[in-house]
Structure formats: structure tokens, C-alpha cells
Amino acid sequence: MVDAGGQGLYRLFEGALRHVVGQAVVRAEARAPAARASALVAHADDGFGYETMFLVQAAVNAPLDPDAVRRHLESIGESVLVAGDPRALKIHVHSEHPDEVIGYGLTLGALSRISVENLDNQARDMRETRAAAFTRDGDVPVGASSNGTLPLAVVAVAAGDGLAAIFRDFGVASVVRGGQSANPSTGELLDAVKALDAREILLLPNNPNIVLAARQVASMADRPVAVVPTRNAAEGFAALLALDPAGDAATNAAAMTTAGRAVQSLVVTEAVRDATIGGRKVKRGETIVLDPDDGLIASDGDRERAILAAVVRLAPGFELLTVYYGDGADLAETESLARRIGAAVPGTEVEVVHGGQPHQRYLIAAE
Secondary structure (H helix, E strand, C coil): CCCHHHHHHHHHHHHHCCCCCCCCCCCCCCEEEEECCCCHHHHHHHHCCHHHHHHHHEEEEEEECCHEEEEHHHCCCCCEEEEEECCEEEEEECCCCCHCCCCCHHHHEEEEEEEEEEEECCCHHHHHHHHCCCCCCCCCCCCCCCCCCCCEEEEEECCHHHHHHHHHHCCCCCCEECCCCCCCCHHHHHHHHCCEEEEEEEEEECCCCHHHHHHHHHCCCCCCECCCCCCCCHHHHHHHHHCCCCCHHHHHHHHHHHHHHHCEEEEEEECCCCCCEECCCECCCCEECCCCCCCCCECCCCHHHHHHHCCCCCCCCCCCEEEECCCCHHHHHHHHHHHHHHHCCCCCCCEEEECCCCCCEEEEEEE
């Protein structure tokens, strides 16, 4: 049996070599495209070659054209997703030739968070294992210079192994563990700032209850610290896509705040007692869906019904909906939910990601 990961890596290096030496990529006979499903996860069992994902940062003075990138990728693959802006894009595509996809990405700018998965051979239990396995070491912080001093570094608060790992993949220099009911103190945040060899710091609290402490850190630190008032991890990820490593902390904070607030997000949890939220009564044990400021969007004794009621209330126009599953949820359940969401909002890709966040069954982001 050929190892799926090894075969994918072989194809990646083969394509990179052909790109460098100027050779055309040798393509196998084209296969008829599979019917396009509305949910990304539905393709995971369709047996359509390789799933390739990466982030691309635009080169200097060469802004990205999301529509042109999408058109090109649709000509060489299926289940294409392009999300972002002229500064940075998140790419997802299913193709028999990941080398060709990555080779094209290299022509656009700098790539990071590259992932290539063989969908034909990848078993469900293996996907579950990979979803919970994360690389903790070896990430290069944003803006690292050759002597080790950072002109600009990012500190982010995260609850859950999965969310923390994603922030590290973005190049965040320090991830402080915390979140709902476990907020880090001002001292812990200040210690994280002091521990970094950086001239300026960007601080992402990723929780409305931590913003005040973050601003206190900015007033106490021995160097410039700018707070990006992100209210959850989804806003944090969107904010990081807008980060300009060549800019200063204050300038970046403004642009990143705008990018973070452009994402619509929902938190799905369970009522631990009878309560009244925003004038509406909820019963203990009901599923409640909250907005980033803890306003009640939907509640129901049936979990999926509550989630779908909240999702259809989102402002239209989004192309990607990401479900980060956390405490109490697993991959199989979340994939089932993703298919229901995909049916409720046709034309939207639905991505499932392990977040591991406690106290929140799901964090849902639409962009």
C-alpha cells in the first residue's frame, strides 16, 4: 500500500522542482468532475484526489485578485474556496495534482499553513486523529529578523489546543491559554509581552472579557503594545490575515480590527441554568447560540434546530462557513451538522476544524 502522506509529499516536491526548472506539469487524463456539494466536508468521502489548502500573502506591490485566483483554480480543480482580500487569501481546492495547485500559489506570493491530504485513502479515524494532532514547535513568529529580534510580534489568547495551534500556524509568537471562565490575568498577559524579544507587540484578547486587561497591559508595558479588540478566535484569525509585517503596531491594529469585525461569528453552548438573556427566557439544558457580545440569537431544546435558526439569520454574502468544534463535540457529529448547514445555505462551503475550546460546543465563523 502506498502511504498517502508520502505520495502527497512526493507530488508536492515533484511539482516544485518542475516549477523551478520551467517544465510543464505532466497531467493525467482528466476525469469527469464530481457533482458539487454545498458542504466542504461532503467531499471528504467522495474520493476526489487530493485536498490542498494554504494561506498566501501577497508580494510587495502585487495585490491579489481573489476572483482571478478563483477562476484559475476552478479550471484545474473542484470544491474551490478562495477567501480573503488583496493582501492575503485562504485557498482550498480538491485536485488530482496538488503540485500544480501549490506551484500556482507560489506565483502569487508567500505560502504558509500548507496542507495536502489524499482523500481517496484517508480513513475517517485517521482524519479524527489528525484533527486533534497539532504541531507545537518550530513555527517562525511573524516578522522575525536574522538576529532573532522581532520588529513586531503577536500575543494571542486562546482556549483549546486546536485554536492555539492555529494561532501558532499563523506565526503568533506567544499564545496565552485562557478564555471563557478562565480569563488570564493582567499579570499573565504582561509576562507574555515581557518574555518576547520584540520592539512592538500586537495583543489579541479573543474574548470581550479580556479586552480591558489587554488595554491595561498596553498602559503598563515597557514598549509599544497595541490591542486588537477581537472577541473570539474567529475574529483573531481574520485579523491576522490583515497583518502587515512591515507596518507598526498601531497601524496594524486599526486594519486588523476592521478585518476581524468583518467576520460574522456565533458561539454555541448550553444553558447551565434557567435564565433570561436579552429579555428572552431560556431553560437549563437548552442549546443557546450567542453573538460575539453574548447576545442571544437562538435557543432550542434541539441543538441542530437552534444552530440552523441562528445561521440563517446571518447577513447574506458569505462564501465560507467554518465550524470549530470543541467541548462535547466530535468530528462525526460536526460533519453531520456541516452537511445540514450546507443544505440550509446553498452555495456556501462549510469547513470543519478541531478547536478543542472548553465550554463552547461550537464556534462558527462566516466570511
